[in-house]
Amino acid sequence: MRPMIHPAMDDVRPEAILHALSDPDRAAIFAKIMRAGCVDACSAVAALGDRIIPKSSLSNHLKMLRDAGLIRSERHGVEVRNHSRWAEVEERFPGLLPAIINAYASNAACRTPSID
Amino acid sequence: MRPMIHPAMDDVRPEAILHALSDPDRAAIFAKIMRAGCVDACSAVAALGDRIIPKSSLSNHLKMLRDAGLIRSERHGVEVRNHSRWAEVEERFPGLLPAIINAYASNAACRTPSID
DNA sequence: TCCCATAGTTCGGGAATCTGGAACTAACGC
DNA sequence: GCGTTAGTTCCAGATTCCCGAACTATGGGA
Numbered sequence: 001m002r003p004m005i006h007p008a009m010d011d012v013r014p015e016a017i018l019h020a021l022s023d024p025d026r027a028a029i030f031a032k033i034m035r036a037g038c039v040d041a042c043s044a045v046a047a048l049g050d051r052i053i054p055k056s057s058l059s060n061h062l063k064m065l066r067d068a069g070l071i072r073s074e075r076h077g078v079e080v081r082n083h084s085r086w087a088e089v090e091e092r093f094p095g096l097l098p099a100i101i102n103a104y105a106s107n108a109a110c111r112t113p114s115i116d
Numbered sequence: 117m118r119p120m121i122h123p124a125m126d127d128v129r130p131e132a133i134l135h136a137l138s139d140p141d142r143a144a145i146f147a148k149i150m151r152a153g154c155v156d157a158c159s160a161v162a163a164l165g166d167r168i169i170p171k172s173s174l175s176n177h178l179k180m181l182r183d184a185g186l187i188r189s190e191r192h193g194v195e196v197r198n199h200s201r202w203a204e205v206e207e208r209f210p211g212l213l214p215a216i217i218n219a220y221a222s223n224a225a226c227r228t229p230s231i232d
Numbered sequence: 233t234c235c236c237a238t239a240g241t242t243c244g245g246g247a248a249t250c251t252g253g254a255a256c257t258a259a260c261g262c
Numbered sequence: 263g264c265g266t267t268a269g270t271t272c273c274a275g276a277t278t279c280c281c282g283a284a285c286t287a288t289g290g291g292a
Contacts, residue, residue, distance in 0.1 A: 001287065002242090057281060075239095093218070107129060172269090175271085179270090
């Protein structure tokens with residue numbers, strides 16, 4: 001198991017963030033991590049409601065969020081805890097994350113909710 | 117040549133916008149259209165500096181921006197004019213577009229500029 | 233210490249998407 | 263009609279995504 005890589009904020013690119021959050025599942029997972037402050041992968045999946053998401057897919061989603069600089073993951077015993085890097089990202093790209101989360105939320109408000 | 121489809125703003129989804137703008141080329145093209153107010157495809161390509169972008173790719177990029185609800189395209193004689201739907205998108209997802217354009221701009225400020 | 237359960241990662245291959253050259257089409261001017 | 267300009271569509275190769283199966287790491291027990 002390779003060690004997890006977290007990019008320095010200076011290396012974080014807007015296209016990576018947009019791409020990571022352009023998938024509603026990933027956006028929902030990120031929103032959950034963000035709101036909860038810290039979350040392990042198992043409970044992250046709960047963000048998707050009753051849909052079953054394969055754990056390999058979940059692992060990939062979290063890796064994409066990590067590579068995009070959106071979350072920081074560290075192993076604690078048998079589980080991995082995921083923290084959002086909200087403050088750092090917010091400092092580098094002010095307003096970006098709130099606008100995206102907001103857009104999803106306001107979209108969900110008039111449809112089947114994907115971010116609760 | 118099929119008629120061009122423009123989604124109603126109510127059907128515009130945040131994931132489509134994020135995906136469309138998660139490509140730096142497309143983001144640069146959109147930024148150019150946005151700033152210029154109205155632009156034909158040929159001059160849109162100028163947004164990418166001296167890089168040569170195949171016209172089939174450019175056509176695809178514009179189609180993705182169109183399908184995402186970001187631009188409106190209409191044929192005027194032999195050329196197609198592209199207008200940004202900024203105001204409509206801004207009303208539906210306040211702050212989203214400015215934050216994204218800003219993120220690219222501030223990223224370009226400390227690297228090779230992709231959006232001038 | 234060995235075995236098991238838990239929590240996750242990596243591998244691999246089929247599906248879906250992206251890219252760009254070549255061919256095509258629509259509009260205009262002559 | 264013919265040529266030119268501006269752009270679209272087609273399609274095949276490259277790339278990326280998805281997810282089941284196999285694997286790895288850690289923490290308990292017995």
